[in-house]
Amino acid sequence: MSREQKAVERARKAFLTGRSQSLEYRINQLKNLLRFVRERQKEIAEGLKKDLRRSECGTPLYETLGLESEINLAVRNLKEWAAPRPVSKSMMTISDQVYIQPEPLGLVLVIGAWNYPWAVTIGPLIGAIAAGNAAVIKPSEVSSHTSKVMEDFLPLYLDKELYPVVTGGVTETQELLKQRFDHIFYTGNGTVAKIIMEAAAKHLTPTTLELGGKSPCYIDKNCELDVACRRIAWGKYLNCGQTCIAPDYILCDPSMQDRVIQEIKKNIKDFYTEDPKKCLDYGRIINERHFKRLMGLLEGSTIAVGGENDESECYIGPTILKDVKPDAKVMQEEIFGPLLPILTVSSADEAIKFINEREKPLALYIFSSEDKLIKRMIAETSSGGVVANDCLMHFSVSSLPFGGVGNSGMGCYHGKHGFDNLSHLRGCLIKKLKMENVNKMRYPPHTADKIGWARFFMLKHIDFGSLGRMAMLALMVIFVAVIVQRYYTD
């Protein structure tokens, strides 16, 4: 039996013992996870520094603060999330209990990514634990130092059997995908996502796919350009552009292009000094393969700002490209790097058309002071999420579902959405064997008037808000009396 198979079997066995069912147990595990995040900041930060040259503050800011917040939210609200959720009844089920019971799915596979390895690997895990599942955690091998930190330290805090960390590359992942899971949660790219969905198909396993795409950023003529450019610069060059929801490219009027370039250039300097290479707050490209890929994307486009690079350090400076054409190399794939192309459009209409001709992105950014325009752009486009007048921030609001649509993914998480996504919402009808006489009208032999009564009773909806409860009960008694009288002698 392979190492992956063993881990999966052990996790499933552990799930079947039922210990992850109790809310206390789940909360306990979540609290342990919180302790881990807090106590191991140093190890986490070191791993991130080696993997992505993440700065000291970058660790809590972009990885662990978010996790702490999500864990606390889950712990505080778990009782409510996991409780039965009553729903509306029909006349025939007035005296019954009708509710939705959230239940664990079983064994979840969480496949993380390398760009925010903690946020996108532990983030889904929080939902998995909260929902009462067991989970196999497969961190990205590309962020290898972080992967090691997870492998070494998570088992010291979490239930080793229920939440094993399985590290490895393509081969190990393929071996994992041969096993049967009750849900697969994948963060990464579309190509691998198709492979995962196909593997999942064999076992009829549902999947959540958090992918990417080219997130457009439209800057309207009517906006506070200095603030807009600052926020865009922040969103773009964070983590060296290696963010699934980074503004990928800018669409703006030709008359604005130069000013946009100037403003963003100014902010790059404010954030990262004259020499970003020496600045500790500026990161690196994850590896040589991506470095080469990004350098290749520059081909054919005009560099307005930046372009400096150093292969030995996988360093690419914050770069802006101007007058970029739609067929340029940099517009053919998700950039995932610190290259910011600007394409000019002469109107919002043209921008909307441009956006809609392409695959639905994970995020859409609209910078405008005009409310009407913002609302119109939202209504006439589709994307995973939208932010007006800022970048990335919607990721941090736990009450917003975070996920893609079309090529940018399926399913969502964060907050309660993460809990629901990894639960089975089981519809429950609890009836008693009493009041059997009311049922008589549904039984054969079928007569014409039985149809009439049954139609009335079985299918009408009751909204207790509008009808007084007492009135309903009175009506019910009368109807039951009539039916009993009519059919009792059958």
Place this chain on the structure above:
Amino acid sequence: MEGQKQVLEKLRGAFRSGVTLPVHFRLTQLEAMMSLLEDNETQILEAMHEDLAKPKFEAVLSEIDMVVNDLCYTISNLQTWMQPTYVGTNLATKLDDCFVRREPLGIVLIIGAWNYPLQLILSPLIGAIAAGNCAILKPSEISRATEKLLAELIPKYLSQECYAVICGGAEETKKLLENRFDHIFYTGSQSVARCILQAAAVHLTPVTLELGGKCPCLIYGRIDMKSAAKRLVWAKFFNAGQSCVAPDYVLCTAETRDMLLPFMKEALESFYGSDPQQSQDMGRIVTDRHWDRLIDLLKKSEGKIVIGGESDKKTRYIAPTVLVDVKESDVLMQEEIFGPILPILTIKSLDEGINFMNEREKPLALYAFSDESQVVTTVLERTSSGGFCSNDGIVHMTLSGLPFGGVGASGMGNYHGRWSFETFSHKRGCMLRGWGLERVNVLRYPPYTESNLSWLRWATTSKKKGWAGCSIM
């Protein structure tokens, strides 16, 4: 006759034009569907009778009325469902508008099944229309008369630009699946479901699968056997057992079984008379092939037939049949029965029954009959299934408030009522910020400092229960 590709292109053009977005359009289409059902009730009943010998009562209640009910519910609530839902924010995002919009996905493919040929295709369509999508319907070719009727009536009542019916068998469906859809909704078997998921993977298309499984029915403890038997018999032999949520087999102790059988005989007699073949209210098996499969199961079964067993190939009739002394290894226990054959397996304890169910694939529905509420609660808490109903069968799926769907091998996703609307929508998280509070934003920009970090921590961590948590990333 338009080819598949032309139909798809037409629908895509219609969707892009935005015609399906306004609530008025969606309501008009839903009301047209209502008229379709009201104007053609007789033909619909005839078609279903031709396909399945479906008794009028069943066809009205479980097909037409189910769809009408869903239509009424959707029409009266659609405006509300379409409203954006505003969500909580924290200190750093207090001045922002955060809300979730429900948006259409695009073109959806709905593949129906033959056992409830009207409901299983129109009910999802309600959700698809309500959510603002265009849709292609692929009714089951096995329920031929209903397929033909749907192909004729849908274009007559609904917008031909936005909704189309494509008929055909396995080959045509395979070809259809090569195209790209924005959601695929399939009702049917597990083996076909795998093919559908694989086809969907090519385009990263999300899928709802309404499958089946062996729905167990556990009868245990103190119980009003007469009522239980009636409800069990009704649920099992409705549509001649051809329901995805029919109780597939019974688990009970030998004593319970001995008490149950006479009441079942009594119930059957009161429903269908002494010769069910003569009763107008007993359905038939859908095709010769399905009839052959069921008869084969009966022949090979090692259980003892205590009720029924009669059959007639010409009319595809199988009598309501009950077998006892059925073992785990029996042929009847290897696949979903989907017919009027009810095996009873004996258990010695509640635990044994629960373990038996848990050793098997998660079913679409799970039933527990008992007057002891503790028994019901224990079964509910220790098992998993798409849906659960105590002391009755099937009826839980008539409640629009409950999500109807499977889990594990019985499916993924759900629908009915508002759940249909949500299934065919994309929940888009939206955040509208202003230009102000830039001073607070300053805290997040490089150069990063410890003090900025502390301020941010304070501003963004939720302080009390109910506040939405927030962070910088």
